[in-house]
Structures are given as structure tokens and as C-alpha cells.
Amino acid sequence: MKRAFILLLLVVVGWVLADTFSQINFGESRMGDIKQQETVGAYYLNNTVEKLSVANVVTAIVVNYRGFDTLGEVTVLFLAASGLASILYRRKKRGEHDVMILKNSSQLLQTGAKLIFPAILVLGAYVFIHGHLTPGGGFQGGAIIASGFLLMFMAYKDYHVSHNVLTWVESIAGILFVSVGIWGLISGATFLENILGTGTLNDLVSGGIIPLIYIAVGFKVAAELTGVLETLLNFKTEK
Amino acid sequence: MEILKYIGSFFVLLGSVFLFLGALGIYRMPDVYNRLQAGTKSSTLGAMSMLLGIGFLQPDWMVKMIVIIIFIAVSNPLSSHALARGAYRAGLSLFQKEKIDAYEKDYKSMEDKEL
Numbered sequence: 001m002k003r004a005f006i007l008l009l010l011v012v013v014g015w016v017l018a019d020t021f022s023q024i025n026f027g028e029s030r031m032g033d034i035k036q037q038e039t040v041g042a043y044y045l046n047n048t049v050e051k052l053s054v055a056n057v058v059t060a061i062v063v064n065y066r067g068f069d070t071l072g073e074v075t076v077l078f079l080a081a082s083g084l085a086s087i088l089y090r091r092k093k094r095g096e097h098d099v100m101i102l103k104n105s106s107q108l109l110q111t112g113a114k115l116i117f118p119a120i121l122v123l124g125a126y127v128f129i130h131g132h133l134t135p136g137g138g139f140q141g142g143a144i145i146a147s148g149f150l151l152m153f154m155a156y157k158d159y160h161v162s163h164n165v166l167t168w169v170e171s172i173a174g175i176l177f178v179s180v181g182i183w184g185l186i187s188g189a190t191f192l193e194n195i196l197g198t199g200t201l202n203d204l205v206s207g208g209i210i211p212l213i214y215i216a217v218g219f220k221v222a223a224e225l226t227g228v229l230e231t232l233l234n235f236k237t238e239k
Numbered sequence: 240m241e242i243l244k245y246i247g248s249f250f251v252l253l254g255s256v257f258l259f260l261g262a263l264g265i266y267r268m269p270d271v272y273n274r275l276q277a278g279t280k281s282s283t284l285g286a287m288s289m290l291l292g293i294g295f296l297q298p299d300w301m302v303k304m305i306v307i308i309i310f311i312a313v314s315n316p317l318s319s320h321a322l323a324r325g326a327y328r329a330g331l332s333l334f335q336k337e338k339i340d341a342y343e344k345d346y347k348s349m350e351d352k353e354l
Contacts, residue, residue, distance in 0.1 A: 112313060
């Protein structure tokens with residue numbers, strides 16, 4: 001009886017999937033002619049630069065046209081980070097010790113890390129501030145900043161970042177993202193509507209809410225990934 | 240402007256020769272330390288002269304290229320040092336039959352100091 005039910009369920013699921021896939025013409029060019037605005041991709045490519053004055057079309061799609069989706073992505077990352085922290089993070093008990101890094105690294109690496117670390121932070125901030133002008137954006141800049149913190153964790157075994165500070169940075173960045181969206185609602189448009197003036201192309205302050213949101217996303221991703229690294233490196237074990 | 244073009248092309252060619260030698264060294268050398276030597280030393284010089292050549296070909300980019308060159312000059316020796324030290328600590332042996340291990344004494348004394 002149970003097996004028959006499972007078989008029936010498999011048949012139903014398979015039929016639904018096959019029916020869905022049979023309606024898609026795989027291999028067909030869905031972009032269409034770039035000049036004719038019949039597809040959404042052609043619309044993005046033809047209109048982004050004039051309407052939003054944003055040079056990086058990918059950023060415009062991620063933050064402007066599909067901003068709600070990005071909010072979901074940031075939430076997924078937040079849930080992953082906090083899930084990891086809730087499983088692994090706990091205070092050190094008596095008789096426990098850090099497993100990952102037992103020895104200090106060499107003095108050469110420590111000095112060099114101290115020298116390079118600010119440069120990495122500046123590069124990460126540059127990448128997410130200029131997300132609407134150059135390739136890159138909030139996620140990439142945040143990952144670069146977290147890699148700088150990873151360098152410091154590797155070089156100094158006693159280097160720690162306070163979880164409280166990370167949580168505050170992350171929360172404030174998330175609140176900034178959502179409140180930019182609600183600002184759109186208040187001013188009579190939709191959630192995450194680009195309500196600010198778009199400015200001129202290739203200016204730093206242009207593109208409306210896109211730089212604001214990407215700065216928030218950059219801080220949020222940097223704080224989350226640094227928190228993940230901190231949690232993983234300070235995994236405690238019984239001796 | 241013509242002379243800048245020739246200087247830039249020369250540096251790009253030099254850089255590509257060094258990068259090729261580095262790739263050959265990584266393929267050909269017997270153990271991890273020799274490979275590190277071949278890979279990092281040549282890629283430092285290769286990448287640096289490549290960037291310098293690009294700077295000569297496009298004089299507007301010269302400042303950026305010099306910044307990148309400084310970054311490579313700082314970071315590449317550090318990474319090769321850390322890799323070699325990690326390999327030594329992991330116990331990877333030398334290739335030669337008659338070993339000349341000058342680092343061993345330093346390493347032992349450092350271990351004693353730390354523990």
C-alpha cells in the first residue's frame with residue numbers, strides 16, 4: 001500500500017515536471033533581436049543607461065529592477081550565517097581550547113598582514129561604493145573585506161572581532177536596506193522604487209538609490225562573512 | 240610617443256618570457272620548494288614588468304599600474320614565504336638525496352621558544 005502510494009506520488013510529480021518542461025523550447029534564442037524591445041533582456045540593455053544613468057547594467061538589474069529579490073538573497077545569507085553561529089558558537093568552558101590555530105605565524109607574515117590589511121579594506125569599500133559604475137558591487141566588496149579579516153585571523157592567532165560589533169553593523173545595514181524600500185512606499189511609489197533623482201552618468205552620486213543599497217549590502221555581507229569566519233576559526237573542542 | 244610604445248612592448252615581452260619560464264618551472268621542478276621558487280620569483284618579475292609595460296603603452300594608467308606593482312611587491316613574497324613555511328611544518332621532504340636543510344636549526348630553536 002505504502003509502495004503503491006509512493007509510486008503514484010512519483011508518477012504525479014514526474015508528470016507535472018514533464019508537462020512544465022515540455023512547454024519550454026530549450027535551445028531557442030530568448031534574447032531576440034537586441035534592437036527590438038520584445039524581450040526583457042533587450043529592454044534592460046537598451047534602457048538602463050539612459051533611464052537610470054547607471055553604467056553597470058548587472059547592478060541595475062540586481063538592485064533596481066529586482067531589488068526585492070536581492071533583499072531575499074541578503075536574508076538567505078543572514079539566515080545561513082546565524083544558523084552557523086547558533087550551531088557552532090559557544091563560550092569557552094574550562095579545559096577547552098581552540099583547535100584551528102595553535103601557533104603564531106611568522107613575524108614576516110604578521111608585519112605584512114598589518115601592511116596589506118588597510119589596503120584590502122579600502123579596495124573592498126571602493127568596489128561596493130562604485131558598484132553602479134564599475135564591475136563589482138555589494139556582495140563582491142563585502143567578500144573582499146571579509147578576506148582581509150581572514151588574513152588577520154590567519155596572521156594573528158589572538159585576533160578577534162567582537163560578535164556584538166558585527167551584529168550591530170549587520171543590523172544597521174539591514175535596517176538601512178529595508179528603510180530605503182519603505183521610503184519608496186511613503187513617497188507614494190512601490191517598495192524599493194527608485195525615487196531619488198538619477199543624476200548624470202558616471203558621477204559617483206548617481207543612479208538614485210542604487211549606491212545607498214549597495215553600501216548597505218556591502219557592510220552587511222562583510223559583517224556576515226567575517227562572523228562566519230570568526231565562528232569557524234574559534235570552534236571549541238574538548239581536550 | 241613612438242619610443243614609449245617600443246619601451247612598453249619590450250617590457251610586456253620580457254614579462255611574458257618570465258611568466259612562461261615560471262610555468263615551465265612549476266611543471267618541471269621536482270619538489271614543492273623548487274616549484275615555489277620557480278613560480279613566485281618569476282611571477283613577481285613577470286607580472287611587474289608586464290604591468291610596467293602596460294603603463295608605458297597607456298600613459299594614463301601609469302599611476303594605477305605602479306600601485307598594483309607595489310601591492311604585488313609586498314604580497315607575493317609574503318604568500319610564498321607562508322606557503323613554504325606551511326609546507327615545511329607539514330613535513331614535506333626535500334628532493335635531494337644529501338639534504339642541506341639550513342632552516343632546521345632555526346625551526347627547532349623557534350619550536351623550543353614557543354612551547
